[in-house]
Amino acid sequence: MNECNAPFGFPHKHLLGIEGLNPIEITALLDRAESYVEQNRQADKKKAVLSGRTIINLFF
Amino acid sequence: MSVATSSVKKGETLIDTAMTLNAMHPDVLVVRHPESGSVKLLSEKVNCAVINGGDGSHEHPTQALLDALTIRRRMGEIQGLRVAICGDILHSRVARSNIHLLTTMGARVRLIAPRTLIPTGIEHMGVEVFYDMREGLQDCDIVMMLRLQKERMDGNYLPSVREYFHFFGLDYAKLEGAKPNALIMHPGPMNRGVEIDSEVADDFGRSAIHEQVEMGVAVRMAALEILTANLEHNAQRNL
Numbered sequence: 678m679n680e681c682n683a684p685f686g687f688p689h690k691h692l693l694g695i696e697g698l699n700p701i702e703i704t705a706l707l708d709r710a711e712s713y714v715e716q717n718r719q720a721d722k723k724k725a726v727l728s729g730r731t732i733i734n735l736f737f
Numbered sequence: 738m739s740v741a742t743s744s745v746k747k748g749e750t751l752i753d754t755a756m757t758l759n760a761m762h763p764d765v766l767v768v769r770h771p772e773s774g775s776v777k778l779l780s781e782k783v784n785c786a787v788i789n790g791g792d793g794s795h796e797h798p799t800q801a802l803l804d805a806l807t808i809r810r811r812m813g814e815i816q817g818l819r820v821a822i823c824g825d826i827l828h829s830r831v832a833r834s835n836i837h838l839l840t841t842m843g844a845r846v847r848l849i850a851p852r853t854l855i856p857t858g859i860e861h862m863g864v865e866v867f868y869d870m871r872e873g874l875q876d877c878d879i880v881m882m883l884r885l886q887k888e889r890m891d892g893n894y895l896p897s898v899r900e901y902f903h904f905f906g907l908d909y910a911k912l913e914g915a916k917p918n919a920l921i922m923h924p925g926p927m928n929r930g931v932e933i934d935s936e937v938a939d940d941f942g943r944s945a946i947h948e949q950v951e952m953g954v955a956v957r958m959a960a961l962e963i964l965t966a967n968l969e970h971n972a973q974r975n976l
Binding site for chain 1: 751754758761762763764765766767768769770771776777780786787788789790795796798799801802803805806809810834835837838841842843951952954955956958959960961962963964965966967968969970971
């Protein structure tokens with residue numbers, strides 16, 4: 678995925694490292710995270726954006 | 738080298754695990770693994786998105802992002818800041834990801850550590866290296882401490898914990914040369930009295946350690962949202 682119309686301006690399938698990311702992509706991630714800071718300080722912290730998704734945490 | 742403990746063997750079992758999980762059609766895999774490079778290898782074998790939660794001494798991208806968010810919120814921007822990363826650079830994936838992020842965003846990065854804990858050739862990453870805390874901390878805006886892993890404390894790397902704290906533990910005396918409002922950071926868990934003095938760690942005016950934890954939640958939420966949105970975006974394009 679290399680086109681620039683990725684939904685949040687982060688045109689990568691994975692997040693494997695910082696090496697290789699450019700300032701625009703890093704800023705895109707930080708801006709989106711920023712939007713969650715206030716939300717997480719509210720009583721209602723839930724959003725449905727991951728509804729139906731399966732996420733596996735695999736810590737060796 | 739015994740086959741049972743070789744990286745090859747570990748690599749093979751890792752891929753078996755990846756294929757098994759892949760068969761369950763997950764959307765995202767978050768992986769932490771003690772071998773550098775293993776998470777990238779795994780990402781090449783699965784269909785889902787992969788987040789590296791730390792691979793060996795290589796990278797820990799979400800830690801660097803949460804540190805960057807903490808700095809940005811406190812200091813306004815990262816560009817132009819002088820940042821010192823102090824301690825066990827050699828074994829630290831946190832240091833490596835932070836060096837990439839901070840230099841990419843235009844900060845000036847210094848590494849401060851004993852010679853035994855500085856990887857050779859690290860200057861090629863665009864950083865300055867110091868072997869003395871007071872010298873390295875001079876005029877810094879940000880002081881990032883790293884956890885000293887207990888298994889490094891005796892033997893080849895360091896003579897003793899007490900000596901390490903004496904020369905490289907962050908206390909108010911060593912902090913004197915840094916900027917008066919310099920922000921103190923630590924990725925946790927801290928070894929109080931080893932790499933950081935308790936008083937400094939608990940100085941709420943200067944220490945951002947609890948904010949880093951809070952930003953960690955926001956960064957991981959954003960990463961999950963963005964990668965799943967990209968999956969959806971790609972699925973639509975391929976219809």
